[in-house]
Amino acid sequence: MVVIGAGMIGAACADALATRGMRVAVVDRGPVVGGTTGAGEGNLLVSDKAPGPELELAVESLRLWGELAGELGARALEYEPKGGLVVARDQRAFAELRASAELQRAAGVTAVDVPADGLREWEPHLAPGLAGGVHYPQDAQVQPALAAAALLRRARATGRVDLLTATAVTGLAKGRVETDAHGTLHCGAVVNAAGTWGGEVAALAGATLPVLPRRGFVLVTEPLPPLVRHKVYAADYVADVASGSADLQSSAVVEGTAAGPVLIGASRERVGFDRSLSAPVLARLAAQAAELFPVLRDVRVLRAYRGFRPYLPDHLPAIGPDPDRPWLLHACGHEGAGIGLAPATARLIAQLLDGEKPFMDPAAFGPGRFEKEES
Amino acid sequence: MRRSPLDLVRARPEPPIEFSFDGEPVAALPGQSVAAALWQSGRLAWRRTRVGDRPRGAFCGMGACYDCLVELDGVPNVRACLAPARPGALVRTQQGDGHDELR
Numbered sequence A: 001m002v003v004i005g006a007g008m009i010g011a012a013c014a015d016a017l018a019t020r021g022m023r024v025a026v027v028d029r030g031p032v033v034g035g036t037t038g039a040g041e042g043n044l045l046v047s048d049k050a051p052g053p054e055l056e057l058a059v060e061s062l063r064l065w066g067e068l069a070g071e072l073g074a075r076a077l078e079y080e081p082k083g084g085l086v087v088a089r090d091q092r093a094f095a096e097l098r099a100s101a102e103l104q105r106a107a108g109v110t111a112v113d114v115p116a117d118g119l120r121e122w123e124p125h126l127a128p129g130l131a132g133g134v135h136y137p138q139d140a141q142v143q144p145a146l147a148a149a150a151l152l153r154r155a156r157a158t159g160r161v162d163l164l165t166a167t168a169v170t171g172l173a174k175g176r177v178e179t180d181a182h183g184t185l186h187c188g189a190v191v192n193a194a195g196t197w198g199g200e201v202a203a204l205a206g207a208t209l210p211v212l213p214r215r216g217f218v219l220v221t222e223p224l225p226p227l228v229r230h231k232v233y234a235a236d237y238v239a240d241v242a243s244g245s246a247d248l249q250s251s252a253v254v255e256g257t258a259a260g261p262v263l264i265g266a267s268r269e270r271v272g273f274d275r276s277l278s279a280p281v282l283a284r285l286a287a288q289a290a291e292l293f294p295v296l297r298d299v300r301v302l303r304a305y306r307g308f309r310p311y312l313p314d315h316l317p318a319i320g321p322d323p324d325r326p327w328l329l330h331a332c333g334h335e336g337a338g339i340g341l342a343p344a345t346a347r348l349i350a351q352l353l354d355g356e357k358p359f360m361d362p363a364a365f366g367p368g369r370f371e372k373e374e375s
Numbered sequence B: 001m002r003r004s005p006l007d008l009v010r011a012r013p014e015p016p017i018e019f020s021f022d023g024e025p026v027a028a029l030p031g032q033s034v035a036a037a038l039w040q041s042g043r044l045a046w047r048r049t050r051v052g053d054r055p056r057g058a059f060c061g062m063g064a065c066y067d068c069l070v071e072l073d074g075v076p077n078v079r080a081c082l083a084p085a086r087p088g089a090l091v092r093t094q095q096g097d098g099h100d101e102l103r
C-alpha cells in the first residue's frame, strides 16, 4: 500500500494498515505533519456535530482516541479528556442548544444541561449573564503533531512501514505511484490522505475531488495560571462550522493548554491559500473570547498562526474508493475535524481494504457524490 | 579594567538615567534596553521559570525567544531585550507566569 500524506490522517491510516499486517509506504512531499495537521488545534469534539454520519464517525473516533491514549500513553499524545462546555447567550439560544443536545443524546452522545446559575461551577471565570449551557464530557483534546508522530512511530515499529519524506507524488496509475525522489513505487492500492491537496492528488489519477482550503486563525495568549478548564464556546459556533458561505465566520473556541497559554480559535473563511495576516479577523476572535471570559481582556496575545482546512462542499470527508478507480481510496477533506476523525477514518479505510464489513455505512462519505451532483 | 564597546566606537553618550530593579537603582545609557542595562550592572537573571522555579535572563537578545521576560511598571511578560530603559521605570523580577493575581 502507498499512503500519500504524513499528516494526522495518513499517520492513522499507516498505523491501522500496518497493525493488520499490510506493508505500507507513507509518502510526503514535506516533513511529517508539515501540512494542516501542524497548523491547527487538536480538539476532539462530538459537541459541535448534528446527528448524522459525521457524528457517528466522531463518536467511534473519540472512543478510539481513548483506546490509543491507553495504549500509547496519554502523555505521548497530550491527550486530555477535559470535556466541552457550550454556552448560550440568551434564552432562545439556550432552548435551541438544549433541543440539539436532546437529538445528540439519541445518537449516543452524553450531554448534560447546565442551568445559568450552575455555569460558574464548571467555569469560574465565565462572563455573567449567560442563559445556560450544555456539558459534553466526551469532548477531549490531543496535541496533533505529537499524536501523528506517535502513530507513525508505532506503525514503523512493526517493521512493515517505510516513511519517505521530502518525496512528492507526481503521477498515479493502477499499481504505480510516481515520485520525484524515489522513482516508481509499485503497490496494490493507494490511500489519498493529502488533506487540503487531496484534489490535486486525485487529479494525478484523472479523478476529481473538489477539496478547497478554508482558512483559520488561532490566537495564542501569554502563559497564564489555569483559568479555563474545558473547551468553551458559544452555541453560534455550530452554525459557523456548518456555513457554506465563503465569507468570514468566527466564534471563539477557548481552551487552556498544559503549557499555560490559552488558545483562541478559530476563524473560518475561504480565501484560497492566502497566508497574509488579517488584523480584523484576529481582533474579532479576541473580542469574542473576552466576551466569554472577561478575565482575558487584560491578557496579551503572544502570536497567531493560521492553517488551511481541507473543505468539501457538504462539510463531510471523502472516505472510500474512487468511483472509477477501485485501487485508489480517498481519505481526505475532513475540514476542521480531521484530528478528531482520524482514528475512525483509518478504521474504515483498513476495513474496506481488508474486505471486512465496515463498522458503519460509509455511503455518505462516498468520493463519487460530487460527480453525481455536477452531471 | 572594565572594557567597554563605547570606547571602541568612540561613543559620547548622553548622561545616564536611572531605573529601579527590585528596589535597587540601576544606571542605563539613553537608548539601552532594560536587558542591556541589567547585564551591565552585573545581573544575569531577572525571572524564575513556571516549571521548576529556575533563573532566567536574556538568551537571544533580539525578541525571539521570550526567555528575558520581566515585570515592567506592573506589567508582566515584557521582553527586557526589547524594552527601552526609561528614567524612573519600576522593573521587577518576574515570578512564573507573572499572573499571581489571577490565581
Ligand SMILES: Cc1cc2nc3c(=O)[nH]c(=O)nc-3n(C[C@H](O)[C@H](O)[C@H](O)COP(=O)(O)OP(=O)(O)OC[C@H]3O[C@@H](n4cnc5c(N)ncnc54)[C@H](O)[C@@H]3O)c2cc1C
Binding pocket: A004, A005, A006, A007, A008, A009, A010, A027, A028, A029, A030, A031, A032, A033, A034, A035, A036, A037, A038, A039, A040, A041, A042, A043, A044, A167, A168, A169, A170, A193, A194, A195, A196, A197, A198, A201, A215, A216, A217, A218, A265, A266, A306, A307, A308, A309, A310, A331, A332, A333, A334, A335, A336, A337, A338, A339, A340, A341
Ligand atoms: C486553524 C485550524 C484549527 C483546527 N482545529 C482543529 C481541531 O481543533 N480539531 C480537529 O479535529 N481538526 C482541526 N483542524 C483541522 C485539521 O487540522 C485537519 O482536518 C487535519 O489536519 C487534516 O489532516 P490530513 O492528514 O488530512 O492533512 P495534512 O495534515 O494537511 O496532511 C496532508 C499531507 O499531504 C502532503 N501532500 C500533499 N500533496 C502531496 C503530494 N503530491 N505528494 C506527497 N505529499 C503530498 C502534504 O505535504 C501534507 O503533509 C483545524 C485546522 C485549522 C487550519
Ligand code: FES
Binding pocket: B057, B058, B059, B060, B061, B062, B063, B064, B065, B066, B067, B068, B069, B079, B080, B081, B082
Ligand atoms: S532575550 Fe530572547 S526575547 Fe529577549
